[in-house]
Amino acid sequence: MTLNTANLVELTLEICNVESVSGSEANLADQIERTLKTASHLSVHRSGNAMVASTNLGRAKRVLIAGHIDTVPVAGNLPATLHHFEREQVILGRGTVDMKGGVAVMLKLALELENPVFDVSWIFYDNEEVASELNGLGRMVRETPELFAGEFAVLCEPTSAMVEGGCNGTIRVEVSAKGTKAHSARPWMGENAIHKLTPALQSLSSYEPQTVSVDGLEYRESLNAVLASAGIATNVIPDLATLTVNYRFAPDKSASEAEAMLREFFSGYEVVVTDAAEGARPGLNTELAQAFIASTKTEVRPKYGWTDVARFSALGIPAVNYGPGDPSLAHADNESVPVGHLFDCEQGLRGWLTGN
Ligand SMILES: [Zn+2]
Incomplete structure (x- = not known):
């Protein structure tokens, strides 16, 4: 069976209703692959439940447009349904925001744009919502790096159809006394040992997070204790106390610079890094980025959360987030996407890719 890309609303419903919780994307991946293969202007390379469909028109520049096809577990919110409110139409259900609305826009444009002004690689991948080592985009980049050469990337994660540039990095450390x-x-x-954490806690509660300007966007940082553990019994003075601290840092810093900052901030304590991921600079100064922003006619905002744009950034490809749906509804049981966002993103990408 192939997906019917004629009608964007129907296509979004159809894609949402092929359940694809992380780890069980095969059925949806099969349908997307079969649909892409009906287009003679695309060459499709599949790996597991991820695939890249590329045009090869010999254009001077290539852009990458990506989206994950998995969702978080269903919570009684499938099948997805279309609702007509007085002022707008909304599709309600798992995946509508994160991010099958974006996947529907991508699939429709991949099929319809036979002659884009850039060569385009359309990337659909699995296992984004689970541990990073399972991520299908990361896997394909390791297996076939040549498929990921390009000048600019758009990740169709939900942004309420605005452009969100770059993303903050994140690092977690355990601070022990x-x-x-x-x-x-x-x-x-x-x-x-618990009492010995007092200076660390005082420093954290009086710390004023920085807002850092990177390529013209203001990234708001944060530094917080997120876990605390100590003590073995209620009549024993504890000999070990540990705080887990999460630092979300602006993309002007590398993860190792963030680590150095934390080691200095908690000097005198034992500091162990448990997890770190680089941020991504928005890369808005490039010609392609400027043309993209002009076509989408939206303001550009910073992204505070971590997204796979950082994987493109690590490859030296500037990347932005641009997709339908309010990101604050991602993973919510009442996840829903306004139909207007779907058409806005379709139009924005179409205009950019056709030079109109
Ligand atoms: Zn997502």
């Missing part, structure tokens, strides 16, 4: 165990009736015999 050591003490000496003792009976709590004779605390002078020991040293309380």
